[in-house]
Amino acid sequence: MLIPCIDLQSGQAVQLVHGRRRELAVSDVNAQLHKFRRYKWLHIVDLDAAMNKNHNNALVASLCKRARRKYKMNVRVGGGIRSIARAKQLIKLGATQIVIGSAAFAKGKLNLSFLRAFAGAIPRQKIVIALDTYKGKIATHGWRKYISLHPQEVMSALEPFCCAFLCTDVDREGTLENGRRRRHGALQESPALIANGPRVENCRDEYRERSPRNSRITI
Numbered sequence: 001m002l003i004p005c006i007d008l009q010s011g012q013a014v015q016l017v018h019g020r021r022r023e024l025a026v027s028d029v030n031a032q033l034h035k036f037r038r039y040k041w042l043h044i045v046d047l048d049a050a051m052n053k054n055h056n057n058a059l060v061a062s063l064c065k066r067a068r069r070k071y072k073m074n075v076r077v078g079g080g081i082r083s084i085a086r087a088k089q090l091i092k093l094g095a096t097q098i099v100i101g102s103a104a105f106a107k108g109k110l111n112l113s114f115l116r117a118f119a120g121a122i123p124r125q126k127i128v129i130a131l132d133t134y135k136g137k138i139a140t141h142g143w144r145k146y147i148s149l150h151p152q153e154v155m156s157a158l159e160p161f162c163c164a165f166l167c168t169d170v171d172r173e174g175t176l177e178n179g180r181r182r183r184h185g186a187l188q189e190s191p192a193l194i195a196n197g198p199r200v201e202n203c204r205d206e207y208r209e210r211s212p213r214n215s216r217i218t219i
Contacts, residue, residue, distance in 0.1 A: 004036040005043040006063065008056040008079075014047070033063055037071040041096075049080025050102070051142030061093050068094035078130060078166070079142075084121045091126060098122070099166055101130030102140040108147050110157055119161045129158050132168040143170050 006013050006029065013032045015024040026032050036042055044063055049055040060077060067073040077090050078099030087098045100118065105111055119127065131151040132139045138147040138154075151167065158165070 001041070002039065003041040003043050003076075004039050005045065006032055006036075007045045007047050008059055009047040010054075011056060011059060016047070029059060029063065030066065033067060033071075037073070039073065041074045041076065042067045044075060044077045044079075045099075046077075046079030047142060050078070051144060052080070053142075055080060060090070064090070064093045064095055076128060078128070084118055087118070087122050091122070095126075097126050097128050097163070099128045099130050101132065101166075102145075104129055104158065104161075105138070105140055105147055105149075108149070110154060112157075115158070115161045124161070125163045127162040128164050128166050129162040130166045130168070131155070131158075132166075132170055134170040139170050 007016065008014070008029070009016075009022075009025075011027075011029075013026040013029045014022055017023050033042070042063075044060055046056045046060055049057075064075050064077060067075050074096040075094060076097040076099060077095045078101065081087055081090070081098055081100050082103040087100075090098050103111065103114055103118075106114070131154070132143060133151060134143060134146055136150060138149050138151060139145070140147060151165070155165065
């Protein structure tokens with residue numbers, strides 16, 4: 001399954017290469033959403049919130065409501081979700097699932113106390129945990145910080161707290177190059193959402209050949 005993604009920064013839909021250099025910016029975000037109207041799922045990321053640089057809350061709310069009510073899409077929202085209150089707010093706006101990343105870790109380790117509280121307040125089927133990697137290690141805080149852990153080392157411990165994992169290869173993010181399946185070997189046995197997947201023009205063939213079982217590709 002292909003899942004289109006709208007990354008938000010400073011009120012625009014953007015494409016960042018390696019999460020840093022801006023390659024593309026679109027001011028008419030609703031027009032971008034309209035292009036994706038035939039897909040079953042939409043992924044929204046507030047990059048400013050992820051990086052602790054302001055937020056796009058009003059735009060996230062507008063996109064979430066519009067995608068759900070006008071186009072009947074399922075919506076997954078991520079970026080800067082570090083509290084139960086924020087997660088509940090997004091679900092109330094219509095988010096089908098929310099993505100937590102940085103908040104799942106503290107001092108280079110799993111933040112189990114937060115995860116237990118979070119899973120106790122939010123249904124498991126609505127929680128996706130981001131395990132983004134840079135040079136094979138987990139990246140957090142808008143990919144500005146790194147943890148000396150590999151996704152394979154933490155997946156089994158995280159599975160009780162989520163319904164799926166979202167994995168972005170930051171080394172290739174925004175380049176439209178094929179993702180690296182070998183970096184996420186544990187995905188073979190776990191429901192996974194692979195971001196920055198294969199090139200759009202030949203995605204169907206690459207999906208069949210490269211995607212782990214139970215996975216989806218977010219572009």
